[in-house]
Amino acid sequence: MIPASAFLVLAIILFGLGILAFFIKRDLLTQFMAVEIMLNAGNLAFLALAKASARAEAQVIVFFVLTVAAAEAVVGMAIVLHVFRQKKSVRTEDASELKG
Amino acid sequence: MAWLLFIFLSIVCAGSVAAMIISKNQAHNALFLVLAFAALGGVFGLLDAPFVAVVQIIIYAGAIMVLFIFAIMMINLKEGLPAERKKIIYPIAGVLGIVLLLELVAVARRAFLQGAEAVPAGAGNLAGIGHLLFKDYLYPFEITSVLLIAALVGAMVLSSKKESP
Numbered sequence: 001m002i003p004a005s006a007f008l009v010l011a012i013i014l015f016g017l018g019i020l021a022f023f024i025k026r027d028l029l030t031q032f033m034a035v036e037i038m039l040n041a042g043n044l045a046f047l048a049l050a051k052a053s054a055r056a057e058a059q060v061i062v063f064f065v066l067t068v069a070a071a072e073a074v075v076g077m078a079i080v081l082h083v084f085r086q087k088k089s090v091r092t093e094d095a096s097e098l099k100g
Numbered sequence: 101m102a103w104l105l106f107i108f109l110s111i112v113c114a115g116s117v118a119a120m121i122i123s124k125n126q127a128h129n130a131l132f133l134v135l136a137f138a139a140l141g142g143v144f145g146l147l148d149a150p151f152v153a154v155v156q157i158i159i160y161a162g163a164i165m166v167l168f169i170f171a172i173m174m175i176n177l178k179e180g181l182p183a184e185r186k187k188i189i190y191p192i193a194g195v196l197g198i199v200l201l202l203e204l205v206a207v208a209r210r211a212f213l214q215g216a217e218a219v220p221a222g223a224g225n226l227a228g229i230g231h232l233l234f235k236d237y238l239y240p241f242e243i244t245s246v247l248l249i250a251a252l253v254g255a256m257v258l259s260s261k262k263e264s265p
Contacts, residue, residue, distance in 0.1 A: 002146065017114060040160070044144070047147045059152050060237050070164055071250075077170075080175070
């Protein structure tokens with residue numbers, strides 16, 4: 001029997017790695033992947049706590065998180081393609097006109 | 101046994117995310133992410149959530165990552181592999197294809213010859229999830245469909261080229 005804390009530790013590690021990847025990587029696509037990892041770490045925490053408290057609601061929440069993640073990925077990819085058409089690059093340094 | 105599986109899946113998951121941070125190739129990053137999501141699906145299975153585990157693998161490791169790989173393909177058009185690496189790839193692809201074929205044959209034999217096994221009652225409480233989704237959370241569920249339509253239309257509008265400048 002694995003305690004919920006073990007799963008929560010894994011969720012924290014994954015979330016931390018996701019944040020690390022988001023800030024280290026300099027291309028938009030990989031940063032998107034990092035966001036997906038963070039969403040998944042959140043899902044894992046939901047499910048771990050759901051098992052600890054024996055409630056099924058968390059699985060429904062995870063289902064909604066998955067849907068939002070899919071929608072976010074679709075719109076995000078469209079925006080990345082748009083940036084690529086304008087700048088001929090997906091590096092974040094090349095899209096820094098808004099920097100003060 | 102469960103602990104061994106958990107530790108193995110955790111190491112695969114965290115390791116492939118770490119490899120994603122180290123690797124420079126976007127296509128490799130996407131494949132590492134598929135591995136991480138598949139391992140995470142296994143972890144969800146350990147948490148008595150088979151529905152979420154299957155959905156994780158179908159939607160994340162399948163649909164969303166195909167989207168990522170399509171975007172990488174459209175953005176990073178480079179020359180094909182050098183000739184010496186092409187030679188290595190054919191035997192590896194052959195072996196993997198044969199392994200996949202054997203797996204499918206084994207699954208089909210079990211399904212057709214021995215009859216499909218009934219899903220054990222209360223497996224991850226699927227009926228309970230359906231009840232929650234279509235009764236208690238009916239409005240969020242319906243709003244989700246509006247969200248998906250909005251994302252679809254938004255993506256089409258954003259990625260279409262303008263007729264005239």
